[in-house]
Amino acid sequence: MGDFETIIYEKTDGIAYITLNRPRALNAVCIKMRDELYEVLPAVKDDPDVLVGIVKGAGDRAFSAGADISEFGTTPSQAVARSVRWERDLWGMFLSVQKPMIAAIHGFALGAGIEMAMCCDIRIASEDAQFGLPEANLGMVPTAGGSQTMPRLVLLGRVSEIVFTADRINAAEALRIGLVNQVVPRSELLPAAETMARRIISCDQTAVRYAKEAITRGLDMPLGAALEMEKRLAFALAGQRRGEK
Numbered sequence: 001m002g003d004f005e006t007i008i009y010e011k012t013d014g015i016a017y018i019t020l021n022r023p024r025a026l027n028a029v030c031i032k033m034r035d036e037l038y039e040v041l042p043a044v045k046d047d048p049d050v051l052v053g054i055v056k057g058a059g060d061r062a063f064s065a066g067a068d069i070s071e072f073g074t075t076p077s078q079a080v081a082r083s084v085r086w087e088r089d090l091w092g093m094f095l096s097v098q099k100p101m102i103a104a105i106h107g108f109a110l111g112a113g114i115e116m117a118m119c120c121d122i123r124i125a126s127e128d129a130q131f132g133l134p135e136a137n138l139g140m141v142p143t144a145g146g147s148q149t150m151p152r153l154v155l156l157g158r159v160s161e162i163v164f165t166a167d168r169i170n171a172a173e174a175l176r177i178g179l180v181n182q183v184v185p186r187s188e189l190l191p192a193a194e195t196m197a198r199r200i201i202s203c204d205q206t207a208v209r210y211a212k213e214a215i216t217r218g219l220d221m222p223l224g225a226a227l228e229m230e231k232r233l234a235f236a237l238a239g240q241r242r243g244e245k
């Protein structure tokens, strides 16, 4: 992959690392970063050497403090139109990655930061992580998927409270409400994400991908249709296995 300005892309032992790399701006998601993420995610998707992706933030202070507010309002209508478009596209791109994605979250995870983490399958946080959707305070609604992804992880009343009040929550509370899978000391954040990645890699990768498809697609279906879809995937996997023999 080429060099990027706002992210770092590395891969080793089946794991792709995407590092949000604007630490002086708390890894705020500017349009350039959006474009670069949009470019790098297909590599995670299509590279047969990559089995699991880890998304993390550079620097000491943040996973990401959200959309780059310095890009808001310079040309109001165009900026809003652009931001709606790019956030939707990036969300779709994240969703289309069939491989498991893990967010390793430290410091601030606000707005598009927490929303990007919620596009991942598994979230591991360090004890210093702080989460929030500040949009309501800025006269906006979450548009990087947050109003839809959070209710799929957290009970609805709590989601409404987080969105309507723009309050921040800490890592312990994020764990309690199911927003993150695990909270670890800061020094153990990346090792914990890598341990999780290796546990996934030790399983059958085709089965993992079919399972991801079953989980993510099924959420948008009525139960009966979702059970049918699960059955179809199970048959397809079994058929593939027979073909392999």
Ligand code: COA
Binding pocket: 024, 025, 026, 028, 029, 065, 066, 067, 068, 069, 070, 108, 110, 111, 112, 134, 135, 138
């Ligand atoms: N977009 C652009 N720049 C951002 C940013 C964002 N979302 N969040 C932080 N930064 C920049 C600051 O402008 C500052 O840059 P500077 O050093 O050139 O002045 C730098 O990151 C450090 O942030 P600072 O505000 O000085 O740190 P803090 O510890 O006082 O506060 C936050 C940290 C996260 C509480 C605060 O930066 C903040 O509220 N950021 C905006 C969060 C937000 O509203 N995101 C958009 C959601 S839609």
